[in-house]
């Protein structure tokens with residue numbers, strides 16, 4: 122039994138671009154986000170409110186937030202790591218913040234200069250601030266399937282951190298495979314354990330294709346009843362703190378696979394493919410997305426391609 126409908130959550134403008142050495146013009150970012158909305162993406166993580174000295178690519182977070190066209194059916198979210206971040210996000214009228222930590226202490230130190238427990242303590246005040254402003258929150262947990270520095274992360278630890286995040290009033294929990302360590306069986310098992318414990322709490326999964334298991338991991342999640350997955354247009358992205366991390370799963374490849382499985386996403390694949398080619402032009406190198414090279418399966422004509 123697979124879900125009939127899946128929400129594809131685009132994270133290209135943030136996870137995809139944050140690692141780019143060359144600064145991408147704010148106009149280009151805004152243009153890409155607007156087109157993603159037009160292509161039917163109903164959730165877009167547009168930027169992150171983090172220290173611009175550490176992630177200079179995201180230094181235009183406020184401008185991007187203000188300049189994009191906001192479609193009524195799309196949620197525009199931003200990543201935050203601490204109180205300063207959430208305050209800036211609220212000021213820029215972000216409607217949903219993704220409070221992000223990692224299950225691994227070592228990784229969290231690199232990402233946020235805090236231990237995981239310190240991040241959790243910090244999130245209490247982040248949550249209070251967001252709550253006062255009427256801003257929704259997600260709890261996002263990187264390295265949920267293992268850490269390049271610490272190795273295996275026990276499920277009990279991942280679920281305990283999820284419980285802390287849920288106690289703060291998040292509207293969804295996100296398990297991220299930051300460095301492409303997960304396998305489909307592990308995804309199925311961890312997601313099932315989460316869903317057994319919190320059947321009402323939406324679970325989001327975020328995969329990197331570092332070791333070629335990205336879309337297979339999606340299937341692991343689908344089988345556990347997960348209906349929200351994050352991906353990046355063109356398969357861009359990496360992580361500035363993760364050694365040899367490569368791209369996220371590609372939004373077109375994900376949308377195309379789901380369509381082939383008879384699972385609705387509401388995405389116009391033709392429009393999405395045009396965006397991936399445009400992003401490739403902006404970045405100036407070949408992107409890892411596969412459908413943008415091979416094209417959709419040509420004889421399945423009922424797909425909303427509209428190229």
Ligand code: ZN
Pocket residue numbers: 136297298299327329359360369
């Ligand atoms: Zn990622």
